[in-house]
Structure formats: structure tokens, C-alpha cells
């Protein structure tokens with residue numbers, strides 16, 4: 393395990409001024425036996441630590457929120473689709489009076505499925 397050490401304020405000042413380059417300070421748990429420090433160049437300073445674009449906590453949060461938003465939209469879309477199919481099937485059930493078409497409709501509903509993943 394490598395020791396995580398903050399840069400000194402002087403080092404950070406030089407980095408902000410573009411006088412020096414430092415690597416990302418995120419610890420990466422990888423394919424190797426031990427964790428190591430990310431090798432990419434730092435582009436953001438957060439709370440005295442330097443991060444590359446991938447590990448910048450602000451960007452990490454943004455990516456997570458974007459992902460959650462996408463999932464929520466997909467869920468909502470599935471819910472709307474489910475509601476539409478439910479309404480459609482309900483109307484057809486109500487319009488069915490004879491046994492044979494009713495049985496065929498039941499088969500169709502059973503094979504269509506109504507799980508949340510549909």
C-alpha cells in the first residue's frame with residue numbers, strides 16, 4: 393500500500409500556476425496484488441488533493457447522478473408502457489364474452505408477462 397500524502401501548499405500553488413505537473417492521487421485497486429496510485433496527470437484540486445479527470449470526485453458524482461437519472465427515466469418509461477398495456481388488455485377483457493376468445497386472450501396475457509423488467 394502506498395502512502396497517501398498531501399502536497400504542501402507551496403507545491404499546490406506551483407501546480408495551480410502551471411509551474412509543475414503532478415499525478416492524480418487517487419488510489420486504484422486493480423488487477424495487481426496491491427493497490428497503487430493512479431498514473432494519470434492531475435487536472436483538478438479538491439480539498440488539497442489532486443485528481444485526474446476520471447477520479448475527480450466532482451466528476452465522479454456527476455457521472456453517478458447522470459446514471460441514476462438515466463435509470464429513473466428508464467424505470468418511468470417501463471411504468472408508462474406497463475400502464476398502457478394494462479389498459480389495452482383490460483378493454484379487450486371487457487369486450488370478450490365468449491369462452492374461446494377469452495381463453496385465447498388469457499393465453500396472450502400470460503405469455504406477455506407483466507414483470508417490472510418488461
Ligand SMILES: [Zn+2]
Pocket residue numbers: 416417418430431432443444445446447
Ligand atoms: Zn486518476
